[in-house]
Amino acid sequence: MSNVNRRFQRIPTPQGVWVAWQHDARQNVSRVRDLNNGGLFINTPELLALGSAVTLLLSVPEGEIRSNAVVRNMVSGEGVGVEFTDMAQQDLERLERLITRLLPADSTATQK
DSSP states (O other): OOTOOSSSSEEEEEOEEEEEEEEETEEEEEEEEEEEETTTEEEOOOOTTTTTTEEEEEETTTTTEEEEEEEEEEEEEEEEEEEEOOOOOHHHHHHHHHHHHHHOOOGGGHOO
């Protein structure tokens, strides 16, 4: 995973950030390990095939954030990394507020 070129810095999430996600008919709730403007990493023992479509729902202080996503990487025993593929404008705005809240104060200048 470390050799992947990333467009956005990974932002570690506190223990209380969880995502409800659905793939096919299966529904799960898992902890979010990290996230950024492009996607997030879901801690789960369930591995999904690369390219699998998932539906996401984060319920955070900024409000509900809904998105469609696609699995871009997987780490056995840890989880899957997904890329956001379709997100409404209000959800994108909530995601940006969440990221601003989670970023360390000294790194916000480098994100603009």
